[in-house]
Amino acid sequence: MLKQISQLHSLRGWIATLSLLGIAIVVIPSLNIFLPQESFFHVPDYIVSLFGKYLCYAMVALAVDLIWGYTGILSLGHGVFFSIGGYAMGMYLMRSIGKEGVYKSDLPDFMVFLDWKELPWYWYGFDNFSFTLLVILILPGLFAFVFGFFAFRSRIKGVYFAIITQAMTFALMLLFFRNNTGFGGNNGLTDFKRILGYSLHEPSTKMGLYVITATLLFLSYVLCRYVVKSKLGRVLTAIRDAESRVMFSGYNTLHYKLFVWTLSACLCGIAGALYVPQVGIINPSEMQPSNSIEMAIWVAVGGRASLGGAFLGAGVVNGAKSWFTVAAPDYWLYFLGSLFIVVTLYFPKGLIGIFTRFSPAEKTKEISR
Amino acid sequence: MSSAETQVKEESVNTMHGCILYVEGVTVSFDGFKALDDLNVYIDDGELRCIIGPNGAGKTTMMDVVTGKTRPDRGTVFFGQNHDLTEMTEYEIAHLGIGRKFQKPTVFQNHTVFENLELAFHTNKNVWMSLTKSLTGEQREKTDEVLETIGLVNQMNLRAGLLSHGQKQWLEIGMLLVQDPRLLLIDEPVAGMTHQETEATVELLKSLAGKHSVVVVEHEMDFIRSIANRVTVLHEGRVLADGKMEDVQNDPKVIEVYLGS
Ligand SMILES: Nc1ncnc2c1ncn2[C@@H]1O[C@H](COP(=O)(O)OP(=O)(O)OP(=O)(O)O)[C@@H](O)[C@H]1O
Ligand SMILES: [Mg+2]
Numbered sequence: 001m002l003k004q005i006s007q008l009h010s011l012r013g014w015i016a017t018l019s020l021l022g023i024a025i026v027v028i029p030s031l032n033i034f035l036p037q038e039s040f041f042h043v044p045d046y047i048v049s050l051f052g053k054y055l056c057y058a059m060v061a062l063a064v065d066l067i068w069g070y071t072g073i074l075s076l077g078h079g080v081f082f083s084i085g086g087y088a089m090g091m092y093l094m095r096s097i098g099k100e101g102v103y104k105s106d107l108p109d110f111m112v113f114l115d116w117k118e119l120p121w122y123w124y125g126f127d128n129f130s131f132t133l134l135v136i137l138i139l140p141g142l143f144a145f146v147f148g149f150f151a152f153r154s155r156i157k158g159v160y161f162a163i164i165t166q167a168m169t170f171a172l173m174l175l176f177f178r179n180n181t182g183f184g185g186n187n188g189l190t191d192f193k194r195i196l197g198y199s200l201h202e203p204s205t206k207m208g209l210y211v212i213t214a215t216l217l218f219l220s221y222v223l224c225r226y227v228v229k230s231k232l233g234r235v236l237t238a239i240r241d242a243e244s245r246v247m248f249s250g251y252n253t254l255h256y257k258l259f260v261w262t263l264s265a266c267l268c269g270i271a272g273a274l275y276v277p278q279v280g281i282i283n284p285s286e287m288q289p290s291n292s293i294e295m296a297i298w299v300a301v302g303g304r305a306s307l308g309g310a311f312l313g314a315g316v317v318n319g320a321k322s323w324f325t326v327a328a329p330d331y332w333l334y335f336l337g338s339l340f341i342v343v344t345l346y347f348p349k350g351l352i353g354i355f356t357r358f359s360p361a362e363k364t365k366e367i368s369r
Numbered sequence: 370m371s372s373a374e375t376q377v378k379e380e381s382v383n384t385m386h387g388c389i390l391y392v393e394g395v396t397v398s399f400d401g402f403k404a405l406d407d408l409n410v411y412i413d414d415g416e417l418r419c420i421i422g423p424n425g426a427g428k429t430t431m432m433d434v435v436t437g438k439t440r441p442d443r444g445t446v447f448f449g450q451n452h453d454l455t456e457m458t459e460y461e462i463a464h465l466g467i468g469r470k471f472q473k474p475t476v477f478q479n480h481t482v483f484e485n486l487e488l489a490f491h492t493n494k495n496v497w498m499s500l501t502k503s504l505t506g507e508q509r510e511k512t513d514e515v516l517e518t519i520g521l522v523n524q525m526n527l528r529a530g531l532l533s534h535g536q537k538q539w540l541e542i543g544m545l546l547v548q549d550p551r552l553l554l555i556d557e558p559v560a561g562m563t564h565q566e567t568e569a570t571v572e573l574l575k576s577l578a579g580k581h582s583v584v585v586v587e588h589e590m591d592f593i594r595s596i597a598n599r600v601t602v603l604h605e606g607r608v609l610a611d612g613k614m615e616d617v618q619n620d621p622k623v624i625e626v627y628l629g630s
Contacts, residue, residue: 245471245475
């Protein structure tokens with residue numbers, strides 16, 4: 001197993017990957033904790049939180065890349081899986097508030113406000129962290145599995161599939177907007193106090209969440225790398241390029257699509273669960289159709305069918321978004337649209353293509369003839 | 370890893386009566402137009418059969434029906450005596466041992482030549498096996514052999530999209546070889562090939578017969594002549610003539626619809 005994992009990268013590749021991991025979980029925390037605030041190299045707390053958020057997005061980008069970049073199935077509904085994971089975590093965080101809410105009740109504030117007398121059954125168990133983790137790991141995947149089973153079995157493909165995923169996220173958003181659904185309506189879940197007893201307002205808790213996110217992102221990356229480097233990964237790209245050939249070669253493509261679709265949803269759910277305690281809120285706007293579209297844009301900009309590209313895209317687009325929301329919020333969507341168009345027209349392999357174009361491996365593949 | 374794990378369970382195909390494929394009374398219509406019209410074709414076990422016919426005769430459609438891509442409106446297709454192909458999906462049919470080369474060469478453009486063969490290789494093709502296993506030494510040897518046969522040893526690590534048209538045809542045939550099916554359906558294998566390449570293809574197909582059953586669809590008359598085997602002529606979705614090449618060639622009906630033109 002270890003040997004197989006070590007073969008996922010060349011030595012150079014591993015050095016690069018592990019350096020990035022080191023920067024994320026050692027260098028940045030050290031610069032935050034040990035350097036005095038006035039130092040030029042000090043990394044302020046808000047930057048750590050911001051990076052934590054980006055890392056969640058990067059995990060989403062990995063998930064979207066698996067299903068779209070590698071398998072050629074464009075999903076415009078990954079916001080749903082992200083939100084399921086996020087809401088599950090949010091429910092745990094709500095329950096952890098205890099009686100410290102505005103109404104000093106054992107029930108979450110919004111339920112008191114709605115005059116509910118007791119906890120709905122689907123909130124049971126969320127005061128238990130292990131149960132919550134289990135839900136986070138299983139529910140997004142299960143939901144995806146059922147949805148995917150019907151869609152793929154009916155051989156819904158391409159733009160039709162993309163449209164029904166949009167419809168799915170839109171429908172769920174409307175459902176969650178309703179107060180009666182029991183997830184806090186349009187305000188969602190917020191005002192969290194603590195996680196596992198640690199105050200969410202403490203910088204050290206935030207740092208802890210950030211480090212956990214970085215570590216899980218690294219593990220997800222290794223997992224995805226393992227998948228795409230295996231023969232299964234080659235089957236996935238083959239499905240993308242010539243599905244009927246794959247079927248006539250004896251593969252049940254339904255199973256392959258379901259596998260990668262479910263895996264992708266699971267990763268997305270984990271990302272959502274990591275995101276919520278760091279930003280302090282989850283509400284139905286995460287399921288806006290445009291949110292899921294943005295996720296696909298990260299991957300398109302970074303470079304499809306490249307895990308590094310997914311990272312790059314999530315980083316670049318969200319970095320730009322953070323800058324725009326401060327400097328020129330009205331122009332953000334114009335910028336995003338233009339970026340998307342320019343990249344699709346001039347860099348079909350995404351931004352990562354600019355780097356890999358010059359890599360030796362790519363060259364031999366193109367020339368030796 | 371035990372070798373039993375990577376072995377594929379062989380489905381028994383009952384060819385007791387000497388026939389491997391029974392196409393009986395098959396009708397396929399597209400918006401009222403009958404691409405196949407009560408077609409009857411029988412392929413013997415181990416036979417090399419050529420199918421010819423003018424454009425639109427229904428040759429490709431017949432392959433579509435056998436491989437599960439198109440469902441017939443009427444009629445039955447049996448593989449051996451015991452497998453009703455009209456009830457099965459594409460991948461199940463492939464699993465049973467029917468391989469197909471498309472009219473337009475279809476290889477995995479973004480995979481290397483070697484990877485194309487790896488994906489086609491006759492082995493357990495479920496998700497878990499694909500995730501955890503790669504080709505065994507023995508399977509690699511077989512792949513190398515096939516690379517030799519199809520003359521693509523030097524292009525092994527080249528992206529298949531960069532191959533010439535003829536080379537793609539060969540690669541697709543190579544994929545069939547490693548898939549090791551009982552019955553091969555080969556749609557226009559020599560389109561875009563040079564004269565020498567065509568001759569080599571003839572040799573290859575001849576060498577396959579016996580161990581496999583081979584059905585070749587072709588337009589190229591020289592190619593059919595050099596195979597010089599039993600020929601079936603399709604026309605407007607029906608069998609127009611059937612027999613030795615010499616006889617078929619001199620059949621006035623055939624001359625009229627096909628050879629004469
Ligand atoms: N999916 C389809 N929809 C409508 N018509 C079709 C379809 N597939 C085939 N046809 C029609 O059925 C007829 C038979 O087509 P087929 O491809 O089987 O011919 P063929 O003998 O393979 O011809 P060629 O030598 O040109 O390859 C043609 O008239 C074709 O236009
Ligand atoms: Mg044809």
